[in-house]
Amino acid sequence: MVEAPMDVEELLMLGKYMELQPAALRQVAEGLLKVRDREGVERPLRANAVQREFERRRGRQNIVLKARQMGITTWVAGRFFLKTITGRGVMTVQVAQTREAAEGIFRMVQRFWECLPVELREGPLRRSRANVGQMCFPGLDSEFRVVSAADESAGRGLTVQYLHCSEVSRWPGDAAATLAGLRAALAPGGEMVMESTPNGAYGCFYEEWGRGVEPGVGGSDCQGDDEVVRHFFPWWMEEAYVGAPVSDLREDERRVVLAHGLTAEQIGFRRGLEASYRGLRSQEFAEDAESCFKATGECCFEVAAVEARLVELGEPVETRRGGTLQVWLPPIAGKEYLVGVDTAGGGADGDFAAVQVIEMSSGMQCAELQQRLGTLELARVSAELAREYGGATIAVERNNHGAGVLAYLDSVERYSRVYEQTGVAGWLTTAGSKPGMVSRMGALLVESPWMFFSRRLLGECRTFVAMAGGRTGAVNGAHDDCLMAMAIAQAVRAEFVLKTR
Template sequence: MNNGVINTKVFIERYLKIRDKRAQLIDFKMNAAQMKLYDAIAEQYRNGKPIRAIILKARQMGFSTLTEGMIFKDTATQANISSGIVTHEIAATNNLFRMSKRYYEHLDASLKPPLLASNAKELVFGFADGNSSIKCMTAGNGSIGRSDTFQNLHISEYAFWPKDKADILTGLLQAVPNEPNTMVVIESTANGYEDFKDIWDAAVAGENDFIPVFCAWWEHAEYTMPAEGLKLTKEERKMKETYGLSEGQLAWRRWCLKNNCRGSEDIFRQEYPSCPDEAFLMSGRPVFDNRRVMERIAGLERKQEKKPFREGSFRIRWHDAQSKDRIDSFTLGRGRDIRFYSMPKEGVPYVIGADTKGEGKDFYAATVLDNSTGERVATLHMQLNESKPFTEQLYCLGKYYNDALIGVEMNFNTAPIEELQRLRYPRQYVRRRYDDYKKTIEEKYGWKTDGNTRPLIIDREVDAVNNHVELFHDIPTLREALTFVYDDGGRPDAIAGKHDDLLFSDMIANEIRSQQRTTRNVDEQGRRAEWTEDMFEDYRGADEDGKKRLLKLWGEPKKWR
């Protein structure tokens, strides 16, 4: 921060030129947002620490301009300094390279170091004791930075880097020594719930050494205009009270909303957030209503429901300990594989959806759903290399919840389905398909996710989450919903580095409900409930095997008709 003769702030404001919004070349005078960042960084420098900052941006605050200014001053005033700037796209790389080049071109002649090279997006300055350089790079273009050592590193618009960005960033961070005279600045506008948010959250919680810097739109002095005759709406009065806004700021907000944001409050909150949570909630392309999901998570945490009612794993007693051909009994013991939010109730019909480990996944997951209410009552979540322990817990979980209907995804692994059959589990989901060759309808166990069924189960899950989020109690499942987004091709998928195992197990459970009854087969006093007219009609129209299946499904009625 203070290398060379001149203080960094003095150097920037006295010698650097920038282009303003009217494309005029002017002196660089820091605005309030830039001063907020500069002061935070200066404090780290004064304390003798490596400078590490993460910036959550609203639009046009000037954080990149300041970061380039600090890097330019450090690199152009002393020997043997290597600085790297990495952006999300080529156009941004070109823009920041031109900014650094402009700083040099308009620098006072007495301060200009010899320019040895200015090509391939790199400026190289010559000094008697060695060269210094500023290199501008684009994320995704090869293994950037792995062969370099940087004293300064600017990570620009990190939330918009390509899918393997976490690996790219990890490699780049190794190139910066953990020394007091080094600087790493990560800045970005929000793009939903992904790796940038994880780093931001860790910084806010003090779990890494990055200082978090956020500036709300109303902290920028330019965002105001005359407010003569302005009559505030109810929402504007609330904002004025909450954030201490002036009527001029609210007049500018109303103008920006109307002219720059197509009248959309959501677009304004995304582009000009008032707080970090709003920035992340309103950005990206979430599949689910993230505001509703976050409100549910916050509500569960406020009510101290963050922890499940009980956690545990089943202990199994085998008929034959060697062959393990049949489970004689099981008890619920210590462990953390299963999170229970409601224990099984007599006569209640339950459904379990199970998502097996697929390509790139390292979790097996299952969700238990009360089919009479739609409430999610338990989850099974295991990190395994092979499926057998998961299948054994799944078997016990199904038996525990009144011989629940179990539907296991068969796309990547049919072993759990076959093992449930071997263990003689009584009720698995049956999928039906027409065999063109045999001209018959075949029935097979297991749920298949394909191009036809995937959009269907996602749509139904969106309806369940957005309209009945109170039925969800498992915070890890809800957090997976936050990171389930539309990718660049419009396909709903988990963000790179995130998981959707619990979410898909919930989707499967939600989809297979039609093969399970929806009413209790006992009343509140433990007596068998009456069948409905439709149930009797279905029974009378079934063949002998079908009748047996329905009796197992519904139980015998109090009275036959």
């Protein structure tokens, strides 16, 4: 048991001791912090196998892929709370996926404080503020905040020494933008932990995991300044995950037993997961760092085909307009081209507009534009590209802002080669036509992936998912404008090919 320090200087000395002797943090946590266990009993925070392994391997920046209820959120909260109350001028921020989750984490941190010795709570760790989500310690000029990722101002205007991002794969809105803002608030030398269960082979957390690195032999001292250390914790590392013993093993169970040394009781628990979670077992109780992503998310396209093509891609032969316009195949005299246009409202915070140029006979992608443009500018750029590609046909989605683009193409650009559908200018995307557009793109990605050269386009394919009610679209924080512009172009091309047979 750790003897409670009674003044600020002793707290600061304890903080320095934990910095010099990292193993001491576990002893201090056990001596000072209390949590409620699975049975609701209040007990000291004793590190389990997962928490000990994380502590052994962690770097300055970390990303944790895990099964459910492994204790990482609890451990990081406790660790960062200790850092906050044993350091001067410390700002700690924990970010949860929802306000309800943030309130749950804060209740846990509140318990940490309430269970401290009274001499600390009424002395150097007396709080000047302790509203929902925030506690301040004026004796140390330190603060601990728990916020929701749905809060657009999360972390804004702060300098953060310790940052914990929880369940990142389930953050609402533009998760990548939220994370970028929080990273910008992290002080040089600050510590960061991102953790989550998987939620599909796409999105911010999936991308961050792919950029992470395995921990070096020498631990955090071997980590580069910008490197994020990866930690994967399968469900069987939690000792409580056991069930009735199983003796009649299936072939897949034998493989898991041989590979990881699982017991008959753990296989019994695994069978219980299959009965309870069915197809979501690999997501909620991960067994490896690959299948847990790909078993979830209901992507509309074949993820393996998309990722294989992404690996093969090179750079465009030309970029313009600050990189928003990319060209892979310049125009060739005598060839016929088609320009597909997905419109948007424009503005600094609006959706992107997208333009795809394809070669009519082969369907190959030639050029792509993705930029926030108003209707007049989009009409101008689309007409310029169409003229550059030999007077190509322009197919504009006429939904929403498309009517304005079509009007400007006619009245301002005087461009006459505009696709018409049943005598009306433009392509109409409806609940009836969209499934066919998506299915066609899915078939092309599997059968003819060589047709596509854009990382932006293929990235959008990976984050385009089936939703409730039979709808399809981009996941929260992702875009589908390049994809829809290409889907329009390929649908119009299919009509053209059919007519010329």
